[in-house]
Amino acid sequence: MTQTKVHELPPLPYDYNALEPHIDEQTMRLHHDKHHLAYVNGLNTAEAKLAEAREKGDFSLVKHWEREAAFHGAGHFLHVIFWENMSPNGGGEPTGELAEAINSRFGSFKNFWAQFKAAGAAVEGSGWVLLVKNTMTKELDILTAEKHQDLSQWVTLPILACDVWEHAYYLRYQNNRAAYLDAFANVINWNDVANRYSALK
Numbered sequence: 156m157t158q159t160k161v162h163e164l165p166p167l168p169y170d171y172n173a174l175e176p177h178i179d180e181q182t183m184r185l186h187h188d189k190h191h192l193a194y195v196n197g198l199n200t201a202e203a204k205l206a207e208a209r210e211k212g213d214f215s216l217v218k219h220w221e222r223e224a225a226f227h228g229a230g231h232f233l234h235v236i237f238w239e240n241m242s243p244n245g246g247g248e249p250t251g252e253l254a255e256a257i258n259s260r261f262g263s264f265k266n267f268w269a270q271f272k273a274a275g276a277a278v279e280g281s282g283w284v285l286l287v288k289n290t291m292t293k294e295l296d297i298l299t300a301e302k303h304q305d306l307s308q309w310v311t312l313p314i315l316a317c318d319v320w321e322h323a324y325y326l327r328y329q330n331n332r333a334a335y336l337d338a339f340a341n342v343i344n345w346n347d348v349a350n351r352y353s354a355l356k
């Protein structure tokens with residue numbers, strides 16, 4: 156049986172009413188105690204079901220549970236960041252290294268905030284606006300997510316990537332993507348994967 160760590164809802168790093176009047180207590184209670192908890196529970200269920208599937212060797216519902224893991228996982232991890240990103244003593248502008256990075260990437264804090272606000276306002280339906288650091292370029296970027304995830308979990312980094320667009324295999328394998336995945340297994344550079352894994356520690 157594979158070990159699956161159970162995720163838990165972390166307490167808020169401040170009181171429910173600490174962000175008043177900007178964010179009201181009732182919203183914080185519902186948002187944290189109900190909505191965030193639902194993502195934690197959903198992620199645990201998805202991971203347990205995927206562990207069960209591996210155990211049984213039955214991946215017939217893998218698409219469903221991967222979607223659930225992405226939705227609830229991204230929801231859970233983003234909310235952890237969101238709570239910690241706020242403080243009763245917050246506001247103002249960043250200083251130091253972050254301020255320099257923002258100025259260099261966006262021109263000024265004013266420009267950064269204008270784009271961040273516009274991007275957040277333009278998200279279709281439910282979602283997030285995120286300031287991110289790209290781990291390859293080391294640059295800051297502003298990105299948005301519809302819902303939480305688009306089938307991925309934020310705060311994860313790819314260490315093994317396999318392109319499953321048709322252009323990656325169609326000439327040789329036509330519609331047989333599974334055969335292409337078998338072929339891919341024969342050329343994986345596990346040293347590279349291991350190096351990427353170690354670099355994260």
Ligand SMILES: [Fe+2]
Binds near residue numbers: 186234
């Ligand atoms: Fe939320």
